[in-house]
Amino acid sequence: xxxxxxxxxxxxxxxxxxxxxxxxxxxxxxxxxxxxxxxxxxxxxxxxxxxxxxxxxxxxxxxxxxxxxxxxxxxxxxxxxxxxxxxxxxxxxxxxxxxxxxxxxxxx
Amino acid sequence: xxxxxxxxxxxxxxxxxxxxxxxxxxxxxxxxxxxxxxxxxxxxxxxxxxxxxxxxxxxxxxxxxxxxxxxxxxxxxxxxxxxxxxxxxxxxxxxxxxxxxxxxxxxxxxxxxxxxxxx
Numbered sequence: 001x002x003x004x005x006x007x008x009x010x011x012x013x014x015x016x017x018x019x020x021x022x023x024x025x026x027x028x029x030x031x032x033x034x035x036x037x038x039x040x041x042x043x044x045x046x047x048x049x050x051x052x053x054x055x056x057x058x059x060x061x062x063x064x065x066x067x068x069x070x071x072x073x074x075x076x077x078x079x080x081x082x083x084x085x086x087x088x089x090x091x092x093x094x095x096x097x098x099x100x101x102x103x104x105x106x107x108x
Numbered sequence: 109x110x111x112x113x114x115x116x117x118x119x120x121x122x123x124x125x126x127x128x129x130x131x132x133x134x135x136x137x138x139x140x141x142x143x144x145x146x147x148x149x150x151x152x153x154x155x156x157x158x159x160x161x162x163x164x165x166x167x168x169x170x171x172x173x174x175x176x177x178x179x180x181x182x183x184x185x186x187x188x189x190x191x192x193x194x195x196x197x198x199x200x201x202x203x204x205x206x207x208x209x210x211x212x213x214x215x216x217x218x219x220x221x222x223x224x225x226x227x
Contacts, residue, residue, distance in 0.1 A: 043201075088151065092205075095142075
């Protein structure tokens with residue numbers, strides 16, 4: 001059965017800390033892995049990863065994919081309170097499969 | 109960047125009525141669109157995959173006669189909740205899948221969501 005597993009489910013850190021969010025997957029026909037940030041409304045797109053070992057960066061956020069070990073990580077450095085959100089990982093094969101998300105809370 | 113719109117943003121309807129939600133890709137063509145529902149503090153649950161010009165593929169447990177999906181063009185998909193009941197109250201989100209770019213990946217862009225309340 002295709003599945004996407006995120007860990008941890010919930011994380012609370014202080015502003016300025018660095019966090020690493022994990023996403024592992026098992027799918028039949030992998031096409032892409034996507035990361036999203038969801039606050040109060042619909043998710044906003046962060047990264048799309050298709051190739052192993054190539055880090056994608058956007059400001060303090062970065063992500064990398066390992067297609068051999070079937071996982072991806074999302075790093076956030078120098079966290080700010082505005083980073084508080086649910087971070088969703090999704091894998092696209094013949095359809096899209098979401099993980100349950102990691103709820104990140106940044107304390108001021 | 110790619111923009112996906114949904115209409116309406118919020119709808120309240122009486123039990124037994126039908127509600128139509130539109131999902132449009134505004135500046136790109138989307139051969140595939142996905143429909144999700146999300147309950148409070150839970151992850152997105154995929155309801156169905158909508159391909160332009162063909163019948164939607166529904167996930168297990170989703171009633172296709174209750175949630176009618178039409179993908180009539182490359183920029184528009186509609187979800188109709190028929191004979192809505194209070195338990196159908198939820199946040200419905202669509203996403204549109206872009207055609208693969210040079211990197212070969214499929215990018216997903218989400219609409220802002222539609223909050224449905226059935227009284």
